[in-house]
Amino acid sequence: MAVNLDMKVLIVDDYRTMLRILRNLLRQLNFSNVDEATDGSAALEKLREGNYGLVISDWNMEPMTGIQLLREVRADEKLKSIPFIMVTAESKPENVIAAKQAGVSNYIVKPFNAETLKAKIASVLGNF
Amino acid sequence: MSVAVKKLDVARLLEELRKRYGDTVKVEEVAKVVGHLMMSGAPTMASATRQIYAELEALAKYIQTAKAELAALRPQDVKDEFLPTAALELDAIVEATAEATNTIMDAVEAVEGAMDKADDEVRQVLSDATTRIYEACSFQDITGQRITKVVKTLKEIESRVDEIVVAFGGELDKGKGPSAKTAESKAEAPSDDELLQGPQKAGEGISQDEIDRLLAELD
Numbered sequence: 001m002a003v004n005l006d007m008k009v010l011i012v013d014d015y016r017t018m019l020r021i022l023r024n025l026l027r028q029l030n031f032s033n034v035d036e037a038t039d040g041s042a043a044l045e046k047l048r049e050g051n052y053g054l055v056i057s058d059w060n061m062e063p064m065t066g067i068q069l070l071r072e073v074r075a076d077e078k079l080k081s082i083p084f085i086m087v088t089a090e091s092k093p094e095n096v097i098a099a100k101q102a103g104v105s106n107y108i109v110k111p112f113n114a115e116t117l118k119a120k121i122a123s124v125l126g127n128f
Numbered sequence: 129m130s131v132a133v134k135k136l137d138v139a140r141l142l143e144e145l146r147k148r149y150g151d152t153v154k155v156e157e158v159a160k161v162v163g164h165l166m167m168s169g170a171p172t173m174a175s176a177t178r179q180i181y182a183e184l185e186a187l188a189k190y191i192q193t194a195k196a197e198l199a200a201l202r203p204q205d206v207k208d209e210f211l212p213t214a215a216l217e218l219d220a221i222v223e224a225t226a227e228a229t230n231t232i233m234d235a236v237e238a239v240e241g242a243m244d245k246a247d248d249e250v251r252q253v254l255s256d257a258t259t260r261i262y263e264a265c266s267f268q269d270i271t272g273q274r275i276t277k278v279v280k281t282l283k284e285i286e287s288r289v290d291e292i293v294v295a296f297g298g299e300l301d302k303g304k305g306p307s308a309k310t311a312e313s314k315a316e317a318p319s320d321d322e323l324l325q326g327p328q329k330a331g332e333g334i335s336q337d338e339i340d341r342l343l344a345e346l347d
């Protein structure tokens with residue numbers, strides 16, 4: 001299965017700089033439809049309104065964290081099958097386990113490189 | 129005199145009384161037993177009391193010394209001036225690095241915009257270089273999170289200092305504010321708050337490869 005580069009991708013991070021980095025890296029991977037949100041609740045609102053094919057989210061945000069967003073997504077009948085990649089500086093095993101238990105599709109630890117981002121997206125969406 | 133010996137003496141005395149009078153004992157004899165008990169216990173009680181007084185006195189001196197040392201630290205200044213200033217400085221660092229990072233990315237995006245004018249070979253070189261710059265720019269996110277952790281720690285210290293000021297009242301500088309958080313009991317599964325500890329220092333967290341292995345094991 002090949003990645004659909006026209007799908008809507010939602011990137012979620014409270015650091016605008018990180019959103020910009022992610023957006024640019026995704027553009028270099030030829031994703032043309034990237035949207036962004038700065039916390040979990042804003043992301044959830046967008047997800048309920050739009051037809052997104054992938055969520056790439058930070059963990060540590062306020063008021064709604066990435067893991068809370070993930071739980072909300074997995075508990076929502078319409079959203080629960082959206083691939084969800086956590087991109088975070090939280091690198092303890094208990095974090096990975098908690099994210100997995102919440103239904104994360106893949107997990108990237110910051111700082112990351114473009115190759116890792118590409119590989120993790122491919123692992124959940126298919127080859128480029 | 130030990131408690132065991134005292135008990136033995138009293139038991140012997142009671143046995144003698146029982147032999148002499150049976151179960152009906154004269155009031156005078158009861159008074160003798162009580163007197164014996166008081167005489168045998170009194171020195172020990174007085175000694176214990178003296179020891180308690182001595183320990184309380186030492187404790188009071190210790191508290192006085194601690195108060196004097198705390199007052200010398202000028203906790204109100206620490207709370208009102210030093211800690212907020214440190215937090216502001218750290219916020220300024222985050223702001224400055226964010227600004228610098230955005231300037232770098234403006235420049236990189238300008239380079240990317242001009243890449244179409246270059247031939248394939250040059251375009252590839254520029255593309256690889258801009259990718260590396262974007263990757264490197266993520267330092268700002270990491271340093272920002274680390275600094276945010278430090279600011280939170282400063283706020284915690286501020287809260288503890290405030291508690292000390294309140295506890296010692298007028299003997300130190302005046303102070304008021306919310307109590308410091310009490311240590312929460314550790315549940316078996318970490319709470320969401322406990323999971324927000326990153327970025328981890330070297331050796332504390334696990335690598336991307338280890339994360340991948342862990343995810344595979346959990347599948």
